Amino acid sequence: MKRIAILALQGAFLEHEQMMRKLGVETFEIRQREDWNQPKNALILPGGESTTITKLLHDLNLYEPILNDIKAGLPVFGTCAGLILLSDRVEGEEHVERFGTMNMSSRRNAYGRQLGSFFTEAPMKGIDHPIPMTFIRAPYIENAGEGLEVLATVDGHIVAARQGTQLATAFHPELNDDTSVHRLFLDMIP
Numbered sequence: 001m002k003r004i005a006i007l008a009l010q011g012a013f014l015e016h017e018q019m020m021r022k023l024g025v026e027t028f029e030i031r032q033r034e035d036w037n038q039p040k041n042a043l044i045l046p047g048g049e050s051t052t053i054t055k056l057l058h059d060l061n062l063y064e065p066i067l068n069d070i071k072a073g074l075p076v077f078g079t080c081a082g083l084i085l086l087s088d089r090v091e092g093e094e095h096v097e098r099f100g101t102m103n104m105s106s107r108r109n110a111y112g113r114q115l116g117s118f119f120t121e122a123p124m125k126g127i128d129h130p131i132p133m134t135f136i137r138a139p140y141i142e143n144a145g146e147g148l149e150v151l152a153t154v155d156g157h158i159v160a161a162r163q164g165t166q167l168a169t170a171f172h173p174e175l176n177d178d179t180s181v182h183r184l185f186l187d188m189i190p
Helices: 013-022 050-059 063-071 081-086 180-188
Strands: 003-007 026-030 042-045 076-079 087-090 102-107 118-122 131-135 140-144 149-154 157-163 166-169
Touching: 003 013, 013 026, 013 180, 042 063, 042 081, 042 180, 050 063, 050 081, 076 081, 081 087, 081 102, 081 166, 102 157, 102 166, 118 149, 131 149, 140 149, 166 180
Parallel strands: 003 026, 003 042, 042 076, 076 166, 087 102
Antiparallel strands: 102 140, 118 131, 140 157, 149 157, 157 166
16 A cells, blocks of 8 residues: 655645545645654655745755655655645746756746636646646646656646656645546556
8 A cells, every 4th residue: 555745834735634544545644854864655745835834844854855755766756745745946036945856847836826727627638637726825846858758738838847756836636626636646656
């Protein structure tokens, strides 16, 4: 049985746990360094504020072990702020530290602030029906580099991508009832 670690420093981590439970998958929360030492098959990085999350990761001595495990092949799924953490480039933030393990550049708050939040449905590669997409002060992927597979676009902007065993979405699939995106991630785990 797969066991998924979920970073629980801020954001909709409980909703990710509920989605995994619906799929019959065991999860546990990462709140401190000792939590990271548990056996796991993958990691979910929920939304929140990426700069704050990065600071907390450093303060809790979690940044290096998580980065090392992702680089060593641990499957990871990042939503919204998680997408920014996985981006190797972020528009206007060339010197801000992040995991940077996916070959893409992203634009923070690309759809605007809180008033720029919206809901839509759109097709996503690997899923046989349009999926609900909730965007909250969302980024989008501005440029897809070599090895990055674009999975979904909305209004001409890339909002979901995959690279190896890493998945990133600009939207929050955990805030809807459709488990398809989480199931797609589970299928990516060896």
